[in-house]
Amino acid sequence: MAISASRFYNKLPIGGIPMHFRALVADRREDQAEASVQTVEEARLPEGDLLLKVAYSSINYKDALAMEPDGRIVSRYPHIPGIDAAGEIVKSSDKRLKPGTKAIVTGYGFGVSQHGGYSEFARVPGDWAVPLPKGLTEREAMALGTAGLTAAMSVQRLQDSGVSPSSGPVVVTGASGGVGTLAVSMLARLGYEVEAVSGKEEAHERLRELGAARILPREELQPQEARPLDKQRWAGAVDCVGGTMLASLLSRMKYGGAVTACGLTGGGELPTSVYPFILRGVSLHGIDSVWAPRELRKRLWKRMAGDLKPRRLEELIAEFELTEVPAAAKELLRGASTGRKVVVVG
Ligand code: NDP
Numbered sequence: 001m002a003i004s005a006s007r008f009y010n011k012l013p014i015g016g017i018p019m020h021f022r023a024l025v026a027d028r029r030e031d032q033a034e035a036s037v038q039t040v041e042e043a044r045l046p047e048g049d050l051l052l053k054v055a056y057s058s059i060n061y062k063d064a065l066a067m068e069p070d071g072r073i074v075s076r077y078p079h080i081p082g083i084d085a086a087g088e089i090v091k092s093s094d095k096r097l098k099p100g101t102k103a104i105v106t107g108y109g110f111g112v113s114q115h116g117g118y119s120e121f122a123r124v125p126g127d128w129a130v131p132l133p134k135g136l137t138e139r140e141a142m143a144l145g146t147a148g149l150t151a152a153m154s155v156q157r158l159q160d161s162g163v164s165p166s167s168g169p170v171v172v173t174g175a176s177g178g179v180g181t182l183a184v185s186m187l188a189r190l191g192y193e194v195e196a197v198s199g200k201e202e203a204h205e206r207l208r209e210l211g212a213a214r215i216l217p218r219e220e221l222q223p224q225e226a227r228p229l230d231k232q233r234w235a236g237a238v239d240c241v242g243g244t245m246l247a248s249l250l251s252r253m254k255y256g257g258a259v260t261a262c263g264l265t266g267g268g269e270l271p272t273s274v275y276p277f278i279l280r281g282v283s284l285h286g287i288d289s290v291w292a293p294r295e296l297r298k299r300l301w302k303r304m305a306g307d308l309k310p311r312r313l314e315e316l317i318a319e320f321e322l323t324e325v326p327a328a329a330k331e332l333l334r335g336a337s338t339g340r341k342v343v344v345v346g
Helices: 007-012 059-067 140-160 178-189 201-210 244-252 273-282 295-303 322-333
Strands: 020-029 032-041 050-059 086-090 100-106 121-124 127-133 171-172 194-197 212-218 234-239 253-261 283-286 315-320 339-343
Touching: 020 050, 032 322, 050 059, 050 100, 050 244, 050 322, 059 140, 059 273, 086 140, 100 140, 121 201, 121 283, 140 178, 140 234, 140 253, 140 273, 178 194, 178 201, 178 234, 178 315, 201 212, 234 244, 244 273, 244 339, 253 339, 273 295, 295 315, 322 339
Parallel strands: 171 194, 171 234, 194 212, 234 253, 253 283, 315 339
Antiparallel strands: 020 032, 050 086, 050 121, 050 339, 086 100, 100 127
């Protein structure tokens, strides 16, 4: 039977560290994978400067893959997935983050090469954590999570490239997904005219509520035959899909337009030509949230608590207990889910 961490924690002196706590542990045997809530010993956590009492985590595509037999994300099992966590630091040898500080951990090896956030306690290097900014709760931070950071990095890159609301309309692909939904919301909040490409009719209304001026069906961006250059339409684009959709976007960007690429749900190939780059000065920017420098993360988390904070964030949240995570992850892999899945951990 699992020992509840709160029961255990309460028995310890203030500042004491529990020896056992609950975590969702994924295991793999031959071609079978399973994940279950188990009691874990603190000694099983990796080395690190910070011990975090996790309050919330979230479910991302990578987390779902970590629980699949052929997921190819995690090399060592048994493994505690969860690439995002928010909670309170209870022990620290890092001067930047003292005990009692609320913090957010995303990226690096968290939940991939090391145990992650589906655990009442997590231990990480100090560089992996940033302080929770004023204006965000731990729950809201996890509603944003890696998806939010990726969306914020994309928006920042468009701004750094000179794309402003007066430059013309911008477009977001994979708009009903975690990154896409948050990018639509952030751009609309900043005053951009946002077009959202989505293959899910049931998500259209929500995307409009988040500020999308128009919804485009996927087929419009995946023509049978993409031309190297097409009619100029957008000043900026946040692409979460890759493949022919990204190629199609590039051919329709306005002169000097900027495109960010963060995902590959539509494929890892990029069947394009040099024409958009050399005849229209279009630029393509890669977005990687995993190894993004800590100073940039801190800056963007502050923006996500301020001018980039989605207006209707609460409405995007679906909440899950640790025991419900495996089923929710399978639903995400089927492409059947929308919005952001927050996991209640502590
Ligand atoms: P989700 O699964 O939440 O959303 C992806 C969306 O892509 C879907 O909702 C769907 O949107 C669209 N889509 C799915 N399949 C296809 C297809 N075959 N063709 C066209 N569109 C498709 O994923 P996330 O938003 O969390 O992540 C998006 C991508 O970004 C993923 O590839 C992920 O791995 C990557 N990622 C990268 C990060 C980085 O640091 N570079 C960080 C986080 C994520 P709709 O139905 O509305 O069309």
